[in-house]
Structures are given as C-alpha cells and as structure tokens.
Amino acid sequence: MRKDSESPVVTKAARARDGLGALRHVLRRFTTPLLPDDYTQLVNPLWSVRELRGQIVSVSRATEGTVNLVIRPGWGVPVDFEAGQYIGIGVQIDGRYVWRSYSLTCSPRPAGDLLSITVRAVERGKLSNHLVGSAHPGMTVRIGAPAGDFHLTDPIPEKLLFITAGTGITPVISMLRTLADRNQFGDVTLIHSVRTDEDLLFPDVLEELRREHPGFTAIVRVTSREGRLTPETVGEIVPDVTERTAYACGPNEMLDALEAWWSELDTDEELRTERFTLDRSSEATGGEITFGHRGSCHADGATTLLEAAESAGIQLTFGCRMGICQTCVRPLTDGYVHDLRTGDVHGPGERIRTCVCVAAGDVSVDV
Numbered sequence: 001m002r003k004d005s006e007s008p009v010v011t012k013a014a015r016a017r018d019g020l021g022a023l024r025h026v027l028r029r030f031t032t033p034l035l036p037d038d039y040t041q042l043v044n045p046l047w048s049v050r051e052l053r054g055q056i057v058s059v060s061r062a063t064e065g066t067v068n069l070v071i072r073p074g075w076g077v078p079v080d081f082e083a084g085q086y087i088g089i090g091v092q093i094d095g096r097y098v099w100r101s102y103s104l105t106c107s108p109r110p111a112g113d114l115l116s117i118t119v120r121a122v123e124r125g126k127l128s129n130h131l132v133g134s135a136h137p138g139m140t141v142r143i144g145a146p147a148g149d150f151h152l153t154d155p156i157p158e159k160l161l162f163i164t165a166g167t168g169i170t171p172v173i174s175m176l177r178t179l180a181d182r183n184q185f186g187d188v189t190l191i192h193s194v195r196t197d198e199d200l201l202f203p204d205v206l207e208e209l210r211r212e213h214p215g216f217t218a219i220v221r222v223t224s225r226e227g228r229l230t231p232e233t234v235g236e237i238v239p240d241v242t243e244r245t246a247y248a249c250g251p252n253e254m255l256d257a258l259e260a261w262w263s264e265l266d267t268d269e270e271l272r273t274e275r276f277t278l279d280r281s282s283e284a285t286g287g288e289i290t291f292g293h294r295g296s297c298h299a300d301g302a303t304t305l306l307e308a309a310e311s312a313g314i315q316l317t318f319g320c321r322m323g324i325c326q327t328c329v330r331p332l333t334d335g336y337v338h339d340l341r342t343g344d345v346h347g348p349g350e351r352i353r354t355c356v357c358v359a360a361g362d363v364s365v366d367v
C-alpha cells in the first residue's frame with residue numbers, strides 16, 4: 001500500500017501522457033470555439049486530442065459467443081504495456097459510453113502496432129454482448145490506457161505455473177507469447193480449465209507453443225467430463241508446485257480456493273491472481289461523505305463514493321464504473337479514501353476515481 005507521504009511513481013507512460021496533455025491544451029487554444037476534434041476527425045477518425053481511440057481492423061470468431069478483435073491504436077495510445085495487463089474499451093451504446101476492461105492477448109508491441117483482445121458474451125454484459133454481436137472492421141472505439149498488476153515480473157522466474165479458467169486464459173496468452181518472442185521460454189506449466197472442448201480458446205496457439213518449446217506443458221481440464229479444477233488437483237498434477245511462481249486468473253471462487261491453499265503451502269514462491277470483478281474488501285471503515293454543497297450521506301467501507309452519491313440522490317458523472325475511463329475523477333478536499341482496485345490510500349488534494357474509492361473515515365469531495 002502506498003504511503004501518503006510518498007511521491008507518486010511517474011512511469012514512462014505517465015510522462016508520455018503528460019506531454020500529450022500539454023499538446024492537447026495547445027491545440028484547444030488554437031481551435032476555439034470549435035474543438036480540435038472537429039478538425040482532426042475530418043482527416044482521420046483516430047485522431048483525437050480529447051481521448052484515446054482505436055479502430056477495429058478485424059473480427060474473428062474464437063468460440064461460440066466469443067470473438068477475437070484486432071485493434072489499431074490511434075494517436076497517443078500508450079503501447080508500452082506489460083504482458084498480462086488489460087486495456088479499457090469504451091463504445092457508445094444507446095447514447096451513452098459503456099466501458100469494460102479486456103486483457104490484451106498480444107505481446108507488447110512496437111509503437112503503432114496492432115493490439116488484440118478477446119471478448120466473450122456474458123449475461124448482462126452490455127458492452128461484451130454488443131461487441132460480440134456488432135463489432136466490425138472500421139468501428140472506432142475509445143481506449144483506456146493499459147493497466148493492471150497481473151503481469152510478468154523481471155527477471156522471469158525459473159519455473160512458472162499458470163492456472164486459468166475460461167477467458168482467464170487471455171492475459172496468460174499474452175505472457176506466453178511474450179516469453180516466446182523474447183526467447184525466455186523455460187520451464188512453464190499451464191493448467192487451463194474449460195467447461196467443454198468447444199470452449200477452449202487459442203488451441204492453435206497452445207499447440208504451436210507446445211511444439212516449439214519442450215519446456216512447456218499445457219494441460220486442459222474439461223470440467224463437464226473431469227469435474228471442477230481444485231487446488232488439490234493442481235498439487236497432484238504439478239508435484240514441484242512449491243518451486244514455481246504461479247499466476248492464476250478465473251472466477252473468484254477458484255481464486256479464493258487457490259489463495260487459501262497457497263498460503264498453507266511451504267513455499268517462498270508467489271501466487272499472483274487477477275480477478276474479473278471489483279474486490280470490495282479493504283480496511284476502509286466508511287464514514288460521512290460530503291459532496292461539496294450538494295449534500296452528504298453515510299456509507300460503509302464497501303460502498304464506493306459514486307454509489308453513495310447516487311443513493312443520496314446526487315448524480316455525478318461517470319463512464320465505466322470500473323476505474324478505467326477517469327470520467328468520474330473528482331478532487332478529494334478532506335479525509336482519506338481507499339482505492340479498491342489498487343489498494344492505494346489517497347488524501348486531501350488528490351484527484352480520485354469516485355467509482356472505485358471508498359471512504360476511510362469522514363471525507364469531502366469537490367463536485
């Protein structure tokens with residue numbers, strides 16, 4: 001957890017974004033009263049000084065209800081991501097931008113190169129269902145910068161174990177491709193769980209990696225035939241599990257079980273997990289939240305500031321509600337909040353994402 005007195009870490013991507021921000025500001029001054037985008041879009045729909053954009057260049061069916069999308073990143077989209085990270089995708093549906101994050105499935109790219117993601121249609125998944133049903137070459141999407149802590153570490157551990165289920169394989173495919181691209185493929189085991197044979201994503205990629213890298217073992221467990229994947233099964237399949245750095249991505253239930261099991265193992269190796277949904281557990285106590293002059297309410301430590309405002313009848317602007325698009329960012333004027341996505345604590349004067357921050361005591365937000 002970051003201490004409040006620490007200087008924020010300024011990454012290469014963040015510096016690049018600052019530079020672009022300055023350029024956007026200059027362009028805005030020269031093109032007022034029209035917005036710069038009114039001019040740039042006449043030339044190229046991917047040029048925008050307000051937002052990051054990309055254009056879908058190909059759509060291919062991966063499995064029933066799942067598509068692979070290849071996206072050309074537009075001007076300013078940072079492509080120096082780590083293998084395993086996700087990007088935000090925003091698309092206008094019924095007049096409102098809907099956002100969701102998707103793991104990148106490609107290895108890190110040279111600037112301007114194509115990006116790829118895999119999207120599965122899910123119940124109540126407004127954007128995912130829209131993309132599976134309607135994505136087409138030429139379609140422009142908004143892009144949120146790559147983010148996420150679930151990525152390969154440097155140096156690469158000698159022995160790796162990946163445990164995935166369903167679309168949880170997508171960030172791991174990026175990692176496997178990266179290991180192959182960098183000639184760093186050593187002793188790697190993947191245990192992947194799918195409901196049926198037809199649900200298996202990237203069978204050709206796995207087959208090619210198996211062929212080309214003798215140290216790679218890929219075990220696919222079909223749960224409709226063989227039963228659910230449990231930590232005990234993982235222990236049976238991988239006898240040297242305690243010698244491996246592990247990455248796991250899939251449903252929360254599977255990750256909870258793996259984390260509990262791993263904590264009991266006699267190992268110094270790390271298990272890193274990636275969850276698809278916001279984990280609302282934190283040390284935040286909740287408190288009285290004041291929204292400028294618009295009102296106040298009490299919220300517990302699992303209710304985000306955005307949700308608290310809405311329950312009090314105060315409408316704040318928002319986009320993705322997942323900490324990606326930054327539409328909901330407001331200045332925190334008093335008190336401390338916890339960011340549920342990162343675990344960071346933010347204090348007075350910082351700009352916070354109200355959709356993923358919860359109150360740690362009484363707080364005031366400038367709205």
Ligand code: FES
Pocket residue numbers: 099317318319320321322323324325326327328329353354355356
């Ligand atoms: S609504 Fe998108 S970051 Fe909060």
